[in-house]
Amino acid sequence: MQGLVLINGYPNGEKFYRQGERIAEELRALGVQADVLRNGEVYATLFADGKISSSVAQKYNFAVYLDKDKYLGRMLEGLGLRLFNPISAIELCDDKMLTYLALREANVPLIKSVPAPLCYTPNVKANEFFLQKVSQELGFPLVVKKSYGSFGAGVQLVHGMPDLIKAGNEFLHEPHFFQQFISEAAGRDIRVIVIGGKAVAAMERVAKTGEFRSNIELGGEGRTIALSETVASVAEKAARALGLDYCGVDVLQTQDGARICEVNSNAFFEGLEATTGINVARLYAEYISNIFKF
Ligand SMILES: Nc1ncnc2c1ncn2[C@@H]1O[C@H](COP(=O)(O)OP(=O)(O)O)[C@@H](O)[C@H]1O
Ligand SMILES: [Mg+2]
Structure with a gap:
């Protein structure tokens, strides 16, 4: 082998x-x-x-x-x-909005989102009528996200129409969407590593002061947590629905329960290993080698 x-x-x-x-x-x-x-x-x-x-x-x-x-x-x-992972699963995860649409069919709890119309035309401005509708649908503050993005780089919080129009124009030529801001989860999320459909490790990530994105790359801090049954099962359900062997699921805790923020097919495990002491690489290697044992 x-x-x-x-x-x-x-x-x-x-x-x-x-x-x-x-x-x-x-x-x-x-x-x-x-x-x-x-x-x-x-x-x-x-x-x-x-x-x-x-x-x-x-x-x-x-x-x-x-x-x-x-x-x-x-x-x-x-x-x-x-x-x-299978390439079809990697492709689904690469695009956050496509991830949601795939998860929707699996009844996984999501965050209310509106995709922006794709724009292929140079030298035009974002559609303000549409942005007005988005603000009515989601309320302020709301989150604007690039469909393809990592490390928190393509994620912004906007507080009013002028900011929304600015973000709409900034992201106009890249696929993006608008999302309800989960205020009770601001600055916090749970990163769950799922291997072979089982949640094997998790940490809470807490953003640095004044930041709502909890990404480690933006100064967020990993902390150990006891993984609850509900968070584990939401993450496992998402990983299975997308056909992933390995992933890192970002879960936001809302008043109405755990919701999927995004699923990372290529999630780094170095920080999580340091925080939790769990050898994620070994668990993944064991899973892979077991697949070839029959
Ligand atoms: N709808 C939201 N409400 C509250 N916080 C959010 C929301 N979406 C994202 N965040 C915060 O921003 C971080 C980055 O968002 P995410 O969608 O995971 O993008 P990335 O792929 O760049 O990590 C999340 O880990 C979370 O802390
Ligand atoms: Mg993320």
Whole structure:
């Protein structure tokens, strides 16, 4: 059994490389051969007759796919590699609004959201009639989010029409949506790691003072918590509905119970391991190696 741990082809920080190395190390400790390679070192060709070939990838039985590149991912699956996570699940998670629409069918509690109309036209302004309707639907303050975004970077809180119009124009040419602000969860969320449909680790994340986003990258602090049955089951349900082997689910606690904020197919575990003392990489490696034991 030979595995590939695939990371993005362009430099984007040591953290990405370390995540790959940790998984490979735990796989090797279980007797599974694993190489960490970058997209670009691993490449594939699609031929006119629909065949796919890749001299590098064809040596491997599976890939722990830590990239979000849907093209190479689909080609590796076309070559017969088992991807952790399946590329269809990674694609769904990459787009937060598409994630919600998939979760909706699984009856997972969500946060009230309105997608912005996609805009392909240069040199135009956001539709103020639509933004007015959004403000009536969601009330202020409300949250504006890029559909594709990480580390809190594409998430803003807006307090009135002028701010909303400003954000609408700023995000106009990127898919984005508007969302009810969960004030009782401001600055706090629960990050739950789910592996093979089971919640295996969790921490509370508390934002730094004056910040409503609890992302660690924005100065949020990870704290240990006892994971409640309800939060665990909402996170597990979301992971299963999306077809994920591994993910980090962001859960907001509201007056009406736990709700899914987003599901990260490629969630980092380094901070969570440090906070909880749980070896997430080993649990993931064990799950992967068990899949190939029959
Ligand atoms: N609707 C909301 N109400 C309150 N806080 C929110 C809401 N949406 C996001 N947040 C806060 O902002 C953080 C980042 O949002 P999230 O959707 O997870 O984006 P990212 O992918 O950038 O992490 C969340 O972890 C949470 O702390
Ligand atoms: Mg998040």
